[in-house]
Amino acid sequence: MKLSLRAGEKVYVNGAVLRVDRKVSIEFMNDVSFLLESHVIQADQTTTPLRQLYFAAQIMLINPAVKEEANRTFKRMLASLLATFENRQMLKELKLIDEMVCNERVFDALKSIRLLYALEAQILFGPVEQTISSQTDRAVRPEANP
Template sequence: MKGTLKLSLKANEKIYINGAVIRPDRKVTIELMNDVQFLLENHVLQPEDASTPLRQLYFILQVMLMNPQGAPDAREMFRKSLPLMLASFTDERILASLKQVDRMVGEGDVYGALKAIRALYPVEQAALRAGHEPEQREYEAIAVGAR
């Protein structure tokens, strides 16, 4: 995250900031005034929901934000997974976005990379339904390695 950002949180809504879990007991607005990596609770993907290649890639990056101690292992898993996905997908929008995701992760903008991946979910679903993209079983081990 770059610059100042105001976030409104509901009571008991979690936010993950630089690996810390914060849960206010009442509605609150917080202002993040410096560069920080964060993830809102409604953007957290549960392991069992990492059911497509892009969702698994998202899960790996999510680990980097939520668990700084596990970030090096997650980064290595990302580096191994991305080339497999680039070789497997044919949709140009997905390929272009995955290259952008790689650049963002390299620049330390994991939050931006997560946002870019979330934007691809509908494109991936359409491609998977059309049978033009890799099947799930090719990527089953990816999310497991990030847990």
């Protein structure tokens, strides 16, 4: 696995945080758990259920010292999401994510969770297209304004 990092960028590797001072490429010659800074979210960014799940999985990957505790939190959150969501695609994907975590493929689980953000937004807030078309209607047809 080869990574290219920009000056000042961080990468989390097996619980260590590395910051590079110049543009550099790193090649991992064996299996390693890593997460790029651009994929790390902070606690204050966990504004939706999936982002909270992502944060718990992220902790498993970047802080091996608390991996078991983070895993228990992840499992509790996942069970809650499976009981709450009704969307079949979401439920199917969450079950696959659970399987990934059970098989120690946390990095893959994080990628899959990120891909579900748009579906989550649609479930929680409705289709984006309706919001955009409503605003467009108001701009084009003044009589549509309340």
